[in-house]
Amino acid sequence: MNVETTESAPHARERMASVKLKDFDVAIVGAGPYGLSAGIHLKSKGFGVRVFGPPMEFWGSRMPAGMLLRSPRIASNLSDPGHKFTLEDFEKQAGLPAQAPLPLDTFVDYGCWFGKQLGDSLDQRKVSSIQSEGSGFRLTLEDGQTVSVRKVVVATGIGAFSRRPAVFRELDSSHCSHCYDGRNISQFTKRRVAVIGSGQSALESAALLHELGAEVEVIARKPVLHWVGIHGWLHHLGPVSSMLYSSHDVGPAGISRLVAAPKLVHHIPLPFRDKIRTRAVRPAGAKWLPARLKEVRITPGRYVQKAQEQTGEVVLRLDDNSERRVDHVLLGTGYDVDLARYTFLASDILQKVRRLDGYPALGYGFSSSIPGLHFVGGAAARAFGPLLYFVAGTEFASNELSSYISRHFKRSQI
Secondary structure: OOOOOOOOHHHHHHHHHOOOOOOOOEEEEOOOHHHHHHHHHHHHOOOOEEEEOOOOHHHHHOOOOOOEOOOOHHHHOOOOOOOOOOHHHHHHHHOOOOOOOOEHHHHHHHHHHHHHOOHHHEEOOOEEEEEEEOOEEEEEEOOOOEEEEOEEEEOOOOHHHEOOOHHHOOOOOOOEEEOOOOOOOHHHOOOEEEEEOOOHHHHHHHHHHHHOOOEEEEEEOOOOOOEEOOOHHHHOOOHHHHHHOOOOOOOOOOHHHHHOOHHHHHHOOHHHHHHHHHHHOOOOEEOOOHHHHOOOEEEEOOOEEEEEEEOOEEEEEEOOOOEEEEOEEEEOOOEOOOHHHOOOEOHHHHHHOOEEOOEEOOOHHHEOOOOOEEEOHHHHHHHHOHHHHOHHHHHHHHHHHHHHHHHOHHHHOO
16 A cells, blocks of 8 residues: 655655755765654754655666565654654555565555655755865766855765676666666566575565566575574574574674674774675575475576577576576666765766775764765665664664764864
């Protein structure tokens, strides 16, 4: 059930175009869970804030329709200082039953409802470029209007970072797409689809495709598929479970508790921090997926060596020399964070900002090497750990960011 959660983008843009932007303190680029949460926190501290972008755009238009959130309900809340705008509050107001796992559409509607709490601080226009300007920044919006501001928070998520293995890059979009390319998968009904990958996106997409009547095969490099939460008894050991797992449920026993302390993770030497991050988010599917995949062909321990188009179909050559002929290849191959793929960051910023293999190097308050420029969400995961890949990280990110900017308010003279 969808509810009316926000005004239409054209009406919002028309309204905003008729209002001259006043000076404000912080511009937040991106209106997903991290951008909206950061905006609410900063606004509550008295800052003039403007959050730019259509609310929940990535979740609403780029994720597969029919998807269910792998995260537990308690870890699917956006963050506000008084915990007044929780998922449960939204469901009660909208007359929706509490569901677990949580449907994607409900989560998107919840995020849009949450965004309405920002009022005029939410501007649905996209930012087309961010450039340095003196001791601050100049933002150019999609309609050509420019805004000067001293602080910028980039909260645009992982949509720009989809990983496309080289072997598939010569295939055109009609024959190959990524799970993050769009939510309409009904076009694949009764077609042959090879799904590449062994993580949640790949496995759930395979289940959805099968349920729509597609002929599906999952091809995964991993020799064994992993499932999150199949050892449920470990979560029912009272105080012992509390010592092993956090409510965020990110990572296996022990690591889950460490991941829930991003400030502590931030102090761990980078090589060990990377090991924690990669172990906590290794490819895995939710515990409710195996039953939906019983009739789906799964080929583990294999990878595609060659992919080419031939007479309207795609021929895949696997590493064991076996061959597959399909109508479409769907990549559930995750993402690689690389700031250079944020097309709105001007070259002068990309040249100056310190990076670690594509990720921004960040200090306290998610501050980058460029004063006044901050990154939250997935782009911050290498600095503060894998919690920042998930919605559950909005609580820490919003508190850390708003506290940092509050402490440096007079010093930076916004």
